[in-house]
Amino acid sequence: MITTLSGDTSRLLATVDFVKEQDTATLLPLLLPGLDGPELRTLAEHCRFAHAALLVFPSDEAELRTMLDDCGLVAALPPRPSVVVRERLAVRHRRPAAVLDVGILRPAVVGADGERRMVEVFALTVPPGSGLDPIAAHEREQQHETHVAFEVAAPDPLVLRGLCATFARHGATPDGGGYNPHENGTVFYFTAPAEAKVGYRRVELYVPGDHRDMLAAHLDEHRARQPAETLLRLLTGAWTTQALAAFTQLRIPDALDGERGVGVEELAREVGARPRNLATLLRYVAMLGGVTEGRDGFRLTALGALLRTDAPGSMRALALMYGGPFYESFAGLAHTVRTGEVAFEHLFGENHFDHFARDPELAELFDRSMAAGSAMFDPVPTHPVLTAAAETPAGATVVDVAGGNGELLGRILAAHPRLHGILLERPHAVEAARLRLEEAGHGTRCAFLAGDFADVPEGGDVYVLSRVLHDWDDERCREILRHCARAMPDHADLLVVERVLPSDGSVSLATAWDLHMMCNVGGRERHADHYAALFADAGLALVDRAGLPLDGNVLHVRKARSGPAGPCGGRPGNPG
Template sequence: MASAETTLPAAVRMQQLLTGFEISQALFVVAELGVATELLGGPRRVDDLAAVVGADADALARIIRVLAQDGVFRTSGDTVDITDLGRTLADGPADSVRSVARYFRQTHYAPFGNLLDTVRTGEPAATVFLGKPFFDWINENPELAELQNQAMAGFTQHARGNLLAVHDLPEGAIVADIGGADGTLLVELLAGRPERRGIVFDLPSTVSAAGPTVRAAGLAERVEIVAGDFFTGVPVADVYVLSAVLQDWDDTSALRILGNVAKAAPAGARLVVIDMVVPEGDVPHPTKMIDITMLGMLGGRQRSESEWRRLLTAGGFALRRITAGSGLYSALEATVA
């Protein structure tokens, strides 16, 4: 039996696509007000819920109604409950993406109104809207930089799925997480490997968040926190990890990063790129939407397997293997060619 969506007239389906921005904003409202968090304890009357989160009861009820049709809420009369999908917008659940929603609202939504300029000129919409490159703008605001750390750590952790379990990290005494932000990934990589030491390397405004993460994991004696710029140079290590880094940059910039890793890498060092691999053809896949985020915000891109092979080869590396996990990310392991 055909679904209701596919039996709608083409013009109606297109109108639904065109109003996707309204759904995004409705989800941002739920995340920002903490609506989902308040519902973790069980169903609530909408007027009671509105009073707690500081919202107009009628307006909140209409937001809940439109999101309930997408499975975010369940309603019964004037009572609302949260679903497993909706719980991801709450604080607390292991798969929470509330910080991602709050981050997108404050940083991505408005610049995307300039996507037409990007397609015409190739310049990122965020650069046009903000008047400067996105990361420069973020790093001027410590609160946004911290929110970005929270959002990206949560997103990449969920999107990796079981990748760290199915991909064995190459042998090496020192593991350097290049662009490692708050150190969350390095902590995971060093867990259960007391013989290894680590380096978290990132811009000063970003890597400053790594100290509490490393200390909380009891790894302060084994992890060095280094501030720097991977466009200038990177520390010496035995295993280099670039997780969700190269996707942020066009090929020219990505090659500069790879070139600096290749220069610093001692003989026998390995590179592990943890990033997305876009499937070929028209098959639906989340990476294709994320690629548009890269286009509009940073000028970066998601790459197919053939594009990754070309990039790594041009950067002086030989791709040895690709490991796919249960999530969106894969591990591309390479050696200096």
């Protein structure tokens, strides 16, 4: 009896035969013509032929099982979600990722050399009447996802860079990639050179673990060759902001954890949402890395856990602020660029400080959002200036000017039990800071002063301005700095925490925040020499600068002294 195999089954069977017949040493020269003996040996030492892959289109799980059985393949069903291929298909066919049910299976195959390899089967489920048949027809013809893969044996960054460089030297070009949180693995795709002597046009390097730092440069090179795809990804940035904001507003992170999966129906009842719509949102958040999806439902990732109410270093307030008032005002960015008027003021009729101060809930949200980026503060308490102040026999006083809810001052006092603090803020913020610091056990070592910049108290040993100057134009900054200089004794130090614009135009969060400050606050980020000039105008001098997380900086400033300027605008003999 002769059995006629379906088109997808025939393609899968051909892939199985290829995997059985090939090995690392013979396949590499076919893919990269020109590989000489030493380079070939080096590549073969650090990576091995692991699998060949193709995309098939079953109508349901039963058809997929039949296909595998016909090819002698054994794999556990259902397949795991394939984040990378689903995203590639969504972009290529301009479809929402949520409507593409793409799974991945890796049944084992033993090669002619006795080596155990796999056939990687991507399965896009195409139910009758789903409207996905044109995608299946196009993909069968173009074979975009068909590839051969090599697994890197030791995921050392130097080895990985060398492998990528060797591929490039022999004509392979970056063709995308991604990180799959479901299996904690990173893939680097390449297009094989035109001279390749094998039917596969795409090559994958699979690296166990999270290597998104190196992947970023690989993707940048790929996107430079794909301007339309790059632009489309950039234009959907607003969707990401609102998806994370909605995820937070519905308190979905609070209803999930990283241990137990929760089904959509159960989760929908708990958060008060429509199951189908919630599933669509969760699949998008899964693509962003906020949740993972398994057989038992959705679990929270470490990224998503940052949006929980009770998480250490919670960024919940930041998501609500950026997805709320600041999101609304960013729609007026063109108005700001055209007229110079702050978009927030144009939309709400007043500056954001006054607007938030009149709404207690919004004011609290803003103060908590300011603390949400507290990872920037981690190294500040160990700054040499604060360490030296803490060693003063009589004890020293740290004055936090416009210190918000006391997040930074609390960290400083916790790190140095002999220090005392003074926090200057607006009345409502002072009370929030008082409660916070008293709960942390620092209330007896801290005084709280309600007022404005003109009320900076005299006699402190260390003054702190954290993310204050970027709120204001140059003239207001000079005024604030003069108030600080007036209050500072000659021996006092000033620590200014800000993001500093890179002088070489390199990628930095400071550049993004410069746009945000212009549009929503009326302030700006600045270069280091710009800050140095503002300090000098106030009778101060920049002594030193140190990097902080999240592209932050701490600028060490002292009162200027007569004599020739020292390094960074400081004066000879200044400590630090």
